[in-house]
Amino acid sequence: MSQTPSGHIDYRTSAHLIFYGPTLPHLENLITPSRHPQTLDSGWRVYLVVALRLAYLVCIVVPVHVALTLLSFARCSRRRWLDHAYPPSRLPARQPSWTLLRTLAVPLSYSILWAVSYGAPRRADGRYEGAARHTRLNRLGISYQGWRIDCEAVVIPPLPLPRPTAKPAPPPPNGKAHPDDRSEKQEGQPGPENGHPPRFDDAPTEDASELLRHRRPRPAPQRVPTQEAVGYEDDERVPPDVLRGDVAGQRFGVEPRPCPAFWLWKTHAAEVKHGKVTAVKPGSSQAGIGCGPALGPDERVVLYLVGGAYVQGHPLLSSIAASVCRTTSLRVLCVNYRKATSDDRAFPAALQDALAGWVYLTKRLGFRPRNVVLLGDSAGGGLCTSLQIYLSALMFSSRLDHGRRRRRSCDLGRARKLVLHSSWTDLTLRSPQLVEHARYDILSPHKLSEARDAYLRHVLPIPGRRNAIVDPLLDAAPLGKGAIKDVAERYDVDSHPVGSPAYYRHLARLAEDLPETIVRLGAFHPLFSPGIAVRENEYLRKALHLLGPPPPRLRSSSSSSSSEDDEKDTNDEEYDDDDKMEMLLTVGSIEVFQDQIHALADNLRSLSSSSSSSSSSAETGEQGGAPPPLSNVSVSVVEGLGEHHVYPIARIHDRTVDQVNALVRDFITA
Structure with a gap:
């Protein structure tokens, strides 16, 4: 190495x-x-x-x-x-x-x-999507003991970007800088800082059209625009500035696109005539059927992100989503995010699609954020963690602004429950177990290194590859591990007791700048490697504070109008300040990700203990002790002895898989 x-x-x-x-x-x-x-x-x-x-x-x-x-x-x-x-x-x-x-x-x-697997993975086009979907339907669409799992394909609209005044340029070629990516940006160029209005395009891409060509979709259900279910007007369903910094992908040539997704739901026979099912009902009284909006304020839904090292994988070819749908009777939305098989599909494409799936559920279909469960395996589990951290950053930066003029539409809420199977949470690949456990696991460090480079090709200095964004910074300032200390010193989070106004102000600054530090930190950024020990990454330790209890919402002094009162009441109903967060992590004792999964759990537990806030209380002279930063977070780790990577997928040992499925069912439905 x-x-x-x-x-x-x-x-x-x-x-x-x-x-x-x-x-x-x-x-x-x-x-x-x-x-x-x-x-x-x-x-x-x-x-x-x-x-x-x-x-x-x-x-x-x-x-x-x-x-x-x-x-x-x-x-x-x-x-x-x-x-x-x-x-x-x-x-x-x-x-x-x-x-x-x-x-x-x-x-x-x-x-x-x-x-x-020698060589770069091929791009999965629409024909592969359709073949994978029909192959999976042959396994899911067969009735068994009076129930069945149905599937429906949908297209998630892209998130908005600032609309340029001139004709948009094509994505930058490999190794060449885009005219808008120069260090000294010329005046008048399109960009969010120049005040251009947002754009929202519902036209499907070629991939989505090819996907829907294999099966004619049913008409999309009409959403009832009720304030109780959605909380936004029709023209405010999608936040205009939800993509910030490098997550917007404008200087990488990676823009949001329509994303194919698949709904799974469980039905039971409600009426049978002459041996044929003539009517069906949901598998649970609190579950829905189809791809329509939420049935009520208490319906739960699962957002599933498939694994595959960010370069391959299809959600319907994995048994995890079907198992969760079968055991919990909840609807599952499987987002087939873009895989990093080309420059325009690398980071932040996967995070954009995952965030689009979240907006689709919470804004378009009216699911409450606290009722959305994030589910992922391998790279999908790491993407779920990145999505949760980014949603927390949006929450902190939206609720605490220096001028108190931040639009509340940026506060998308966040998930209360996460189920992560063998999540890939350290893209630096510095773990010694990548080599030690490779003799027994199904993954190799060589392929993980290639997949990491393909996913982070725009933000990493890859040997032998020209990068117009990263290469000029190598000579100007340290990147990656060498920049951790400089970036962490900008935010004085530890000098103030947890919960104080000064603490929240510094944490809001960190949340606002989180998407701006991606290129500087590279693979050491919290969005990519939350599984590094916090003692080795000071910036990660401070960024994990974003998963703690959210700050109290700031009330505007001019909130006397009826429209603002309605919006305030709606936000009170949709977002709960008593924000508890639960994580269920599964890991195999012989898999290559074992130590980084335990490191992620140890990071969260160290910040949720009372000793984590004793140092800040001692420095400020506070008596009585401040609450820990992550007092609302609880982490449970289930380790399978002698189990390999994502062992809940395998059906070799049914007893172990059934035990894990029962734990996941009890965790989600509790």
Whole structure:
């Protein structure tokens, strides 16, 4: 492995010698590199390396692994292995708790992924979307014991951006700067600072049109514009400045686009005639059917973000969303966010689509923010964490403004419950377990490094790639790990007791500047790596304060008009200051993300304990002690012994999967 100038780790140039998937970059690059150094794409020659890897898998790995596994279980059964507390074996890769089927399947799954994943991932176009959807419907649309899970495709409108006065320029080419991205911006250029009005375009893109071509969608339900359900007028449903700083993606050439999504809901037979179901009802009295608005103020909904290292994956090909829908009877919205397969799909495209899904639920369909449960696995779990931090930043910066003139429309609320399965919360790849646990897990540090570079290609200094935004900053100031101290010193959060006006003022400044520090910090930014220990990242420790109780809402002195009173009452009903937050984290004991998931839980627990506020109270001389910064946050970690990455997806060990599904069901419905 090698360390880049910004401090993150790159595994692409290091050899990874494992019997089930040896990675030899220097030898493989003699045939063809895995990606182009500038575009990060790969050509047809990568299939030559894939063919060689498949030949190694079929001729060597499969026969040797099967023979050694059968011999190992013949000499020592699983019960005897557990009774004598034998350590795990490397060849064959075997854990004490693994059955014969799991010992055969897990290492071979790693080998198959290693063999076919050489090169950059291909873009999933509309035909793939339609094929994946119909493939999944064949599994979900079959009645069983009187119930079934139905699915419907929708298109989420994009979030607004400032409208330029001139004709918009195409996305910048690889390695070349956009005219608007110069260090000295010329006057009169389009941008939010020049006062251009926002734009909202409901026209679907080519991908969405191709998706809907495979199945004619049903007419969208008419939303009843009631103040109790939505809280905004029809022309104020989408906040005009919800995308800020680098999250807007304007200087990267990444703009919001319509995003395909899929609704899942569970139905029971309500009326049967002549052996056929003629009427259905929801699976629960508090659940809805279809893709319509919220049935009432108490209906809960699940927002699911699929994993896939930010470069691949489809929500309907994963069993997590269907399992949650089946066990909880709640509606699940699966957002198929853009994968980082090209420059215009890299960060912040995924965060924009996830935020668009949140706005779609809370503003368009009228779900209350506290009733939306965030669900994600792997990279989807990391994206859920990024979305929660960004929503918290919008909440703090909207409720506390220096002039008290901030529009309340920016306060989108935030989720109260998060379910994260094996979430990827450290994109710096500095964890030593990435190499130690790679012998038993299904992920490799080499592919994680390539996926991280593809996702953060606009904000990271990648070796061999020209970056018109990052390269000039390397010579001017330190980036990444070297910039953490300088950025953290701007916000004096620790010198004031938690809950004081000065504390909230400094935290509001941090929330306002959070999207502006992305390029400076790179992979060390809290939106990308909340799983770094806070003792190593001072800025992360201060940014996690945003997950604490929100500040009290500021009342304007000119709130005597009836319209403002109505808006104030609506906000009181929609947003609750007693904001409790619960997180359920699942992790496997042998997966490569184990330590970073525990680090995220330890970070939140350290800030939710009473000792975290003792230092600030001692410095200010306050008596009685201030409450901890995260007094409203509770974290639960479920670790599966001998389990690999995202083990709730696998159906090899049904007992473990059923136990996790029961925990998730009780957590969501409690």
